[in-house]
Amino acid sequence: MKPINVGLLGAGTVGGGVFTVLTRNASEISRRAGRPIQITVVAEKNKARAEEVVAGRCRVVDDAMAVINDPEVDIVVELIGGYGVAKELVLKAIAAGKHVVTANKALLALHGSEIFEAAQKRGVMVAFEAAVAGGIPIIKAVREGLTANRIEWLAGIINGTTNFILSEMRDKGLGFDTVLAEAQRLGYAEADPTFDIEGVDAAHKLTLLSAIAFGIPVQFDKAYVEGISKLEAIDIRYAGELGYRIKLLGITRRAANGIELRVHPTLIPEKRLIANVEGVMNAVVVKGDAVGATLYYGRGAGAEPTASAVIADLVDVTRLHTADPEHRVPHLAFQPDQLSSVPVLPMSEVETSYYLRLRVQDQAGVLANITRILADRNISIDALMQKEPADGEVQADIIVLTHVTRECNVDAAIAAIEALLTVTSKVTRLRLENLN
Ligand code: HSE
Numbered sequence: 140m141k142p143i144n145v146g147l148l149g150a151g152t153v154g155g156g157v158f159t160v161l162t163r164n165a166s167e168i169s170r171r172a173g174r175p176i177q178i179t180v181v182a183e184k185n186k187a188r189a190e191e192v193v194a195g196r197c198r199v200v201d202d203a204m205a206v207i208n209d210p211e212v213d214i215v216v217e218l219i220g221g222y223g224v225a226k227e228l229v230l231k232a233i234a235a236g237k238h239v240v241t242a243n244k245a246l247l248a249l250h251g252s253e254i255f256e257a258a259q260k261r262g263v264m265v266a267f268e269a270a271v272a273g274g275i276p277i278i279k280a281v282r283e284g285l286t287a288n289r290i291e292w293l294a295g296i297i298n299g300t301t302n303f304i305l306s307e308m309r310d311k312g313l314g315f316d317t318v319l320a321e322a323q324r325l326g327y328a329e330a331d332p333t334f335d336i337e338g339v340d341a342a343h344k345l346t347l348l349s350a351i352a353f354g355i356p357v358q359f360d361k362a363y364v365e366g367i368s369k370l371e372a373i374d375i376r377y378a379g380e381l382g383y384r385i386k387l388l389g390i391t392r393r394a395a396n397g398i399e400l401r402v403h404p405t406l407i408p409e410k411r412l413i414a415n416v417e418g419v420m421n422a423v424v425v426k427g428d429a430v431g432a433t434l435y436y437g438r439g440a441g442a443e444p445t446a447s448a449v450i451a452d453l454v455d456v457t458r459l460h461t462a463d464p465e466h467r468v469p470h471l472a473f474q475p476d477q478l479s480s481v482p483v484l485p486m487s488e489v490e491t492s493y494y495l496r497l498r499v500q501d502q503a504g505v506l507a508n509i510t511r512i513l514a515d516r517n518i519s520i521d522a523l524m525q526k527e528p529a530d531g532e533v534q535a536d537i538i539v540l541t542h543v544t545r546e547c548n549v550d551a552a553i554a555a556i557e558a559l560l561t562v563t564s565k566v567t568r569l570r571l572e573n574l575n
Contacts, residue, residue, distance in 0.1 A: 142175035143457045146206035146237075148228060149218035150181045150189035150199075153242060153269070156442030157216065157449050158192060168450065172457040176450070182206045207232045214456050216449060217241040222249050233257045233265070238460060240452040242269035242445055245334075248343035251350070251357035255470040262464040266452035271344040272297050272421045274444030275437040276451060281425060282351045282472040288427025290352040292392035294574055297344045299419035299439045300328045300335040301367050301387040305404075306417040309375050309384070315368060327419055337366035338387060338402040345389030349400050352425070353393060353481070354473030358400070361483035365403040374496060374567060377538050378406050381522060383494075383571065384414040390572065397484040406494050406540075406571035413574065424574060432574075487547040492521065494540055495549075496567040497556060501528050501535040505561045509537065512555045516548045534563055540571060 147154050161168065161176060169175040178196070182203040183189035189199045203219075206212060207228065215232040217239060219225040225246050230253075232239050239258070241247070247254065247267055258265045268278045272295065281290070296302050300322060307318040319336065322328035334340045346359040367387050378385050383406040392399040407414040412434055416422040421439030426432045438444035459467050469475060499505045506525070513520060522540040541549070553566045 140174040142177045143172070143213050143453075143460075144177060144179045144211050145214045145216055145453060146209060146212040147178055147181040147216045147218060148203050148206060149220070150183040150192045151218065152442045153218050153445045153449065154181065154183075155192045156446030157218075158196065160443055160446045160450055162196070168454060172454045174457060176453050176457060179211060180206050180209060203228050204231070207235050207237065212237060213460065214238045214240060214453060216453070217243055218449075219243070220245070222246045226250055226254075229254055229265070230257055233261050233263055236261060236263060238263045238456045239265045240269075240449055240456065241265065241267050242449060243267075244270040244340070244343040244347060248346040248357055248359040251347070251471075255475070258470065259464075259475055264456050264459065264467060265470060266456055267347070268452050269445045269448035271347055272423060272435070273437070273439040273441065274447045275421060275423065275435050275439065276448065277348065277423050277435050278351065279451070280433075280435060281348065283468060285425060285427050285430060285433070286472070288429045290393065291426045291428060292390065293348055293352050293423065293425045294388050294390045294413070294572065295345070295348070295423035296386050296413065296416050296421055297389050297423065297439065298335055298338075298341040298387060299421055300332065301338075301341070302416065302421070303327050303419045304336070305367060305370075305375070305385060305387065308370075308372055309379065312372060312376070314372050315370060336368050338364045339366075341387060341389045342402045345391055345400065345402055348389070348423070349391035349398060351472040352391060353398055354471065354477060354479050355398060355481060355483070356478055357471075358483050361400060363401040363403065363486040363489070367404050370404050371567070373536075374494070374569060377496065377524070377526075377536070378494065378569075379409075381524060381538070381540065382409055383407060384409050385569065386414065386416070388572065394484060394488075394490065397482040397488070399489050400483045401486065401489060403570055406569055407574060411574055487545075487550065489546045490543050491546070492541050492543050492571040492573070493549050494538065494569040494571050495553070497537045497539070497562055498534050498564040499537055500561040500563065501533055502561065505559075506537065508559055508561070509539070509556055512552050513539070513541070516544075516552045518542075518544045518548055518552055
């Protein structure tokens with residue numbers, strides 16, 4: 140049967156992985172897809188690098204438009220990244236009637252609505268399994284495997300760099316800066332690691348998961364994003380003493396009056412499976428009303444894991460490209476005219492539990508004042524721990540775990556606590572999810 144022809148934009152690590160896996164597993168992939176899938180052309184500014192990756196298996200050009208305008212190319216794979224030139228090229232590929240496969244979470248989290256609408260109008264598919272959690276088929280699972288369910292919530296470790304840093308901080312008792320430098324030395328963290336450590340990369344991925352879980356438009360601008368750069372080793376230690384691990388979680392939840400969409404360091408009971416996901420691994424828990432809680436675990440990055448997701452999309456597009464566009468799987472799981480306008484909630488309206496660490500003068504009445512402030516705002520205490528002052532010191536740490544309450548109540552309580560003369564530093568606030 141006539142092969143389906145693929146053009147790659149970008150020939151870096153993932154492009155190399157796609158070549159390797161497509162070549163190694165060509166026969167099985169073709170048996171699954173119903174016809175061979177072959178890369179016929181690669182566009183890469185650094186032609187010498189691309190020639191090395193390609194090793195004579197296809198043409199190499201330095202102009203992306205030559206791929207997009209090539210009448211022989213059926214599917215364009217965008218592996219450039221970012222939302223500058225990549226956006227322009229994806230829209231041009233769609234306009235040229237090409238199906239698009241992309242690993243670009245930043246592009247889709249910011250411009251997904253425009254891109255999916257353009258694709259819908261032109262009758263082409265934009266597939267993005269590799270954009271979220273690398274090799275874990277989480278898009279397929281949520282969009283298709285769980286399609287019978289009303290999704291209640293989803294929580295994921297969807298950034299390997301930060302999970303590696305948190306694992307090392309806990310294992311070795313080291314500070315954030317030391318472990319970040321180690322992650323950079325090992326090649327896990329980028330030279331500019333801002334998007335990873337500040338939670339932006341996780342929020343891009345979570346925005347896409349939230350859209351397909353709840354049938355809402357992609358709305359990265361409404362996400363609450365807090366990374367791990369201010370997390371202190373002492374809080375990881377205290378959390379451990381209380382039976383919790385701290386993970387950078389992306390959480391999206393259907394609440395009574397809207398959708399929660401948030402990324403932040405989160406305490407999780409250490410007995411939960413997801414609390415034990417260590418190093419660069421990713422994991423996502425999805426709770427559906429019919430199926431209950433389901434867990435997906437695997438590699439969130441790397442050449443072959445990401446290629447695994449890209450090629451799965453190539454097979455999907457190969458199978459479906461002759462189908463009537465109205466009968467394909469919708470980009471965002473729900474039919475485009477059925478997207479919901481339910482709002483994404485501001486962080487002040489989110490409900491969760493909290494870990495608060497306070498440094499106080501160790502004297503009579505301090506604890507009573509603090510518990511009164513919490514009680515006045517209807518914040519119920521779940522656990523309380525006081526760490527005795529170190530020898531020669533007069534200040535103690537108090538750690539409070541609360542039951543579920545609304546973020547705005549905690550904001551008000553923290554302001555009142557920080558105004559007490561006996562509280563000697565800013566309150567450290569972390570969020571806690573029981574995930575049960
Ligand atoms: N930088 C990401 C991570 C991988 O650390 O998980 C690509 O999404």
